[in-house]
Every structure is written in structure tokens, then in C-alpha cells.
Amino acid sequence: MLMTAPEAAHALFSANALTALDDVYRFARSLTRDEADAEDVVQETYLRAFRSWQTFQEGTDIRRWLFTIARNVFLRSREKARREVTLDDDGAEAVDAAQASEVWLRRGLDPILASADLGPAIHEALDAIPETFRSVVVLVDLEDQSYEDAAEVLGVPVGTVRSRLFRGRKLLQERLIAYAQDAGFVPAPDRSDA
Amino acid sequence: MTTHDDGAPIKDCRGAMTKLFDMLDGELTAEREREVRSHITSCPDCFTHADFEQRFLAALQAARSGGGCPGSLRNKVIEALRAEGLTH
Numbered sequence: 001m002l003m004t005a006p007e008a009a010h011a012l013f014s015a016n017a018l019t020a021l022d023d024v025y026r027f028a029r030s031l032t033r034d035e036a037d038a039e040d041v042v043q044e045t046y047l048r049a050f051r052s053w054q055t056f057q058e059g060t061d062i063r064r065w066l067f068t069i070a071r072n073v074f075l076r077s078r079e080k081a082r083r084e085v086t087l088d089d090d091g092a093e094a095v096d097a098a099q100a101s102e103v104w105l106r107r108g109l110d111p112i113l114a115s116a117d118l119g120p121a122i123h124e125a126l127d128a129i130p131e132t133f134r135s136v137v138v139l140v141d142l143e144d145q146s147y148e149d150a151a152e153v154l155g156v157p158v159g160t161v162r163s164r165l166f167r168g169r170k171l172l173q174e175r176l177i178a179y180a181q182d183a184g185f186v187p188a189p190d191r192s193d194a
Numbered sequence: 195m196t197t198h199d200d201g202a203p204i205k206d207c208r209g210a211m212t213k214l215f216d217m218l219d220g221e222l223t224a225e226r227e228r229e230v231r232s233h234i235t236s237c238p239d240c241f242t243h244a245d246f247e248q249r250f251l252a253a254l255q256a257a258r259s260g261g262g263c264p265g266s267l268r269n270k271v272i273e274a275l276r277a278e279g280l281t282h
């Protein structure tokens with residue numbers, strides 16, 4: 001049975017875009033930190049995606065395309081257009097700043113990385129860090145996007161992805177240590193010996 | 195991928211650790227990755243640290259499971275798309 005051109009396009013949309021619903025929902029949830037808001041973002045994302053389906057380039061990553069739309073929907077949904085935090089693109093500088101606390105982070109986190117189911121704690125920690133860092137960590141670490149893909153979704157240079165990723169991961173680690181202490185996995189460490 | 199690689203040789207711990215995440219994320223060229231790995235395997239401090247970051251990233255990756263799109267939302271999205279003219 002032959003399909004008409006629009007029918008074929010619709011079938012492609014269903015087969016491609018709709019299979020990414022879980023991923024888009026997770027990304028929207030991480031952006032909004034709220035289930036109801038995430039649902040709105042997902043709905044709007046799919047409507048926009050469907051309306052502009054002809055602009056999707058076959059062979060490119062459908063998730064990257066949908067993530068980009070979702071983030072734009074999210075940004076527009078916020079009442080105040082907040083100025084993006086501009087960050088230094090030099091990852092090496094971040095490394096220097098963080099090096100002193102590396103040992104402290106490692107000692108604090110090691111016990112829980114090995115044992116506990118960290119899932120809920122990680123999501124709690126993700127919700128607690130600023131969106132600028134959260135988006136990039138979610139895209140690269142949870143949704144497996146490359147630096148280049150994440151840069152395109154977020155509309156920033158690859159170097160910015162790299163430095164935000166570094167800062168975001170360190171912020172997460174700090175949050176997780178607080179969780180580990182609260183949950184009694186590790187005693188409050190003495191930062192002075194780090 | 196060499197976008198942010200200054201090309202300087204990895205000659206010390208700092209050089210290796212600056213490239214650690216790029217390596218764990220698979221963003222280095224094969225040659226560069228070999229260089230960083232060779233430092234890490236010969237340096238106990240960097241090895242300990244790399245091992246820690248790798249386990250941390252694995253924990254993040256594992257946290258992805260679950261939390262997919264609720265069935266009710268899936269239905270709503272499909273319904274809305276049908277109203278827009280989606281036929282399949």
C-alpha cells in the first residue's frame with residue numbers, strides 16, 4: 001500500500017520523534033524541576049516539532065533536534081528573560097580552582113558511590129544546582145550527548161559546554177556529599193586537610 | 195575532536211587531569227587519549243582520581259533509568275498531534 005507524501009512524513013514523525021518521548025520528558029523535567037511544567041514543555045515541544053517537521057534534516061540526531069526545541073520552549077515559558085550567566089571558557093582555570101577540593105570531594109563521595117543507590121539523591125542534587133549547569137550535565141551525562149551536540153542544543157560554544165560541565169559536576173559532587181552526610185553514610189569531613 | 199585541545203604535551207599531573215573529563219567523555223583523539231591514559235596508569239594519584247571520576251560518571255548515567263514520560267502525557271501528546279493533523 002502506497003502512502004501519500006504527507007502520510008509518509010507523518011509516519012516518519014511518529015517513528016522517530018515519538019520514540020524520543022521518554023528522553024524529551026526527562027530533559028524537560030530536569031529543566032523545569034516540576035512535573036506539570038515539564039508536561040507543558042513536552043506538549044509544546046511536540047506541537048512545534050510536528051509543525052516544523054520539514055525542517056528536520058534526516059540523518060541528523062532527532063534527540064538533539066527535540067532537545068533544542070524543548071529548551072527554547074522552556075526559556076520562552078519563563079516570565080523573566082534572565083540573562084544567561086556568562087562563564088569563563090577556560091576549563092583549565094576551573095581545574096585550578098577545584099583542584100584544592102578534589103581530595104575532599106573524593107573522600108566524601110567514595111563511600112556512597114560504592115554502596116548506595118544514588119538515583120534519588122542524584123536527581124535531588126541536580127534539581128538543586130543552577131539551570132545553566134543542570135542542562136549541560138543532563139545532556140552529556142544522562143542523555144549521552146556529545147559536547148558538540150550539547151553546544152548546539154544550548155546555543156553556546158563547545159568550550160562553554162566543557163567548562164559548565166566541569167563546574168556542574170563539581171557542584172553535584174558537593175551536593176551529594178551533603179546528602180551522604182545527612183543520610184549518615186559519612187561523617188562531616190574536615191575540609192582543612194584536603 | 196580537538197576543539198579545545200591546545201596540543202601541549204601531557205607532561206605532568208595537571209596536564210593529565212585537565213584532560214581527564216574530555217577523555218572519560220570520549221572527546222579526545224585516539225592519540226591524545228593514549229597520552230593521557232599512559233600518564234594515568236603510571237601515576238597512582240591520577241589513577242585514584244580518574245577511577246573516582248569514572249565511577250561518579252557511571253553513577254550519573256545509572257540515574258537516568260526510570261523517570262520516563264508518563265502514559266497519560268504520551269496520550270495527550272498524541273491526541274494533540276492528531277488534532278494538528280497527524281495521521282499515523
Ligand SMILES: [Zn+2]
Nearest residue numbers: 206207237240
Ligand atoms: Zn599524575
